[in-house]
Amino acid sequence: MLVAILVAMVAALVAAVGALTVRLAIRTAVAADLSQIGAMKAVGLPVTWIRRAYLTKYLLLAVLGAALGAGLAPVLQGPLTRGALLEIGSPTSNAATVVAWIGAAVVVAAGSVAFCWWLLRPVSRIPALAAMRATTATRRPWLWRWRLSRSRLPATTWLGLRSASTPGQIGLVLVFALLALMCFLPAQVATTMRAPGFVTYLGIGRSDALIETRDAGTARTLDSRLASDPAIARRAAFTQIRGQVKTPDGWEQVPVDLGDHAAFPLQYADGGAPTSRDEVAVSYRVASEREVGVGDQVMFRDALGERPLRVSGVYQDITNGGRTAKGVWQVPDEQVVGWTHAILLAPNVDRAATVARWHEQFPGAVILGVDDVSRQTMGSVLDNLDLLVRAAIVLAGVVTLGLTALFLHLVLATGAGEWAVLRGIGVSDGRLRRTFNVRYLALLACGLLAGAIIAALTGRFLVAPAAGAFLGAPGLQLQGMPWLAALSLPLVLASAVVTGSALGSTHLQHLSVRSVTEE
Known part of the structure; x- marks a missing residue:
């Protein structure tokens, strides 16, 4: 567009x-x-x-x-x-x-x-x-x-x-x-x-590296090995699912990132990150098209069923036509379409050498530096x-x-x-x-x-x-x-x-x- x-x-x-x-x-x-x-x-x-x-x-x-x-x-x-x-x-x-x-x-x-x-x-x-x-x-x-x-x-x-x-x-x-x-x-x-x-306009918090995979086995391996990696100062795991938001004409599908969004916060235009299972943060376009703001409720549907969620924050995101959402609830692995680890490296760590080592350890994953996210996405x-x-x-x-x-x-x-x-x-x-x-x-x-x-x-x-x-x-x-x-x-x-x-x-x-x- x-x-x-x-x-x-x-x-x-x-x-x-x-x-x-x-x-x-x-x-x-x-x-x-x-x-x-x-x-x-x-x-x-x-x-x-x-x-x-x-x-x-x-x-x-x-x-x-x-x-x-x-x-x-x-x-x-x-x-x-x-x-x-x-x-x-x-x-x-x-x-x-x-x-x-x-x-x-x-x-x-x-x-x-x-x-x-x-x-x-x-x-x-x-x-x-x-x-x-x-x-x-x-x-x-x-x-x-x-x-x-x-x-x-x-x-x-x-x-x-x-x-x-x-x-x-x-x-x-x-x-x-x-x-x-x-x-x-x-x-x-x-x-x-x-x-x-520019990553702030992609619905992504600022980090040093992102590791992505669509395989559940690779995701479990990442969880176990990254938890004890000395090069990592802070890490947050996210899962991607397909959810639906109620519209006057029916239901519209939006991708949803689930995880601890306070670890790598976005730049919110209003409000902040969701902190409970009954809250959701929505992109600016979702909020403007449904005329909702912080504190309002939206009807949401996913593998856990249909339920109302309170809007905790509104952020900017140009991916997926500007229609995305963030939450903190969990769903079964069968409903997950992708896993992502956001990583902040420890001080004095050689970023290039660390990323090269991860490429060897996790051949089934996609590893992106913060400078590569925009190029990969756009x-x-x-x-x-x-x-x-x-x-x-x-x-x-x-x-x-x-x-x-x-x-x-x-x-x-x-x-x-x-x-x-x-x-x-x-x-x-x-x-x-x-x-x-x-x-x-x-x-x-x-x-x-x-x-x-x-x-x-x-x-x-x-x-x-x-x-x-x-x-x-x-x-x-x-x-x-x-x-x-x-x-x-x-x-x-x-x-x-x-x-x-x-x-x-x-x-x-x-x-x-x-x-x-x-x-």
Whole structure:
């Protein structure tokens, strides 16, 4: 569920970035063809015909893009759904999947065409004379009072920073911020799930090691040998059973851990561990769905029969869909589905050597260190999150490269006279390209900073409530930004900006005062 929430958020961000990209592409095309649009309007060609000419091009692009996406869907389906299919099984029929692919392609293509038609409305408001002269109104930058004579920066750096402050650059900063959010948020979740403290959200008390088995004979051997092991400072044995909790629609099955939960206490949102046979601690989602709290009663049924139990505490747990329970009563071994020993090692004990010794002594048991619990429990989720982060970083790099090239093409199309004058007075193309690099790297830095702030706020005010509503962990606190994502994403995007700037400025060498004047 957590991966599904993140994938939905990333998909929404990709859609927003796509909409901004389409808007920029149309603005670039209109700016580049401004004189042709003016000529067509001057000879009396209806505006609807002009818009249809552009719309035909974008219709073909939308159909090709949707077809490409529908073709890639079967290729990517296997790697992206392999972990989920292992848990829920393969569908009996692929007809619904094929219909979903085709339907999504049709919706995306139709939505793109409608959005393009809406974006082409300003064509009707362009004056014919101004369009034929290929001139557009320029907006004063925010740093217009910052003079080169008052700055100690090189001229190229000053010009790049000053041009980056024009109001029209906000859209690009917004895109960079959304791309950063798209990468940072899944990376934060993955880092949180790898942290040692994440076991508190798995319904497990903090310990040094866990030994698990599903064999009754191995469980008895563990009881006898661990009781006299000098490496153990404290130990608690738990049994797992299948119980049922009464709901308005019947009975719902939940896994129950039985044992001394005070030995390795959980972090309870309310109340505490059960201490008697007529008490039960329930997970947050069980309590919220049944609207019960500490002191209330729930009807419970297991091998001992149906009986009311008083709720002693409510804890956070995202395992089993967020629906679990804890108790202290005992049931016959025939009703037990698993045995677990939570262990706190004595001081100055070599943990690695002790765990290796236990592996030799108890080959039929699963021995986990506290750092391995999250990986063992959430292994497939972590793998999917890592794949999502890598895909998001690659997608962000590709989008950044294309957007930088498009934006620079728009800048050169609308400000051709300014750049031609600079070339005419002797400014080299290399210096102008450095100006472009400074401009877009400054915008990228602002976007990354804004994205990091938005990711922190989103994790606090959106991910945590979603975790409480869908997973049963309302107190989930995301860890800080992982250093790998914090370093790799800026490097990838900065490289994409420099490459996109080089590609977008290839037309620069053809600009001259004479050519601009003739046009």
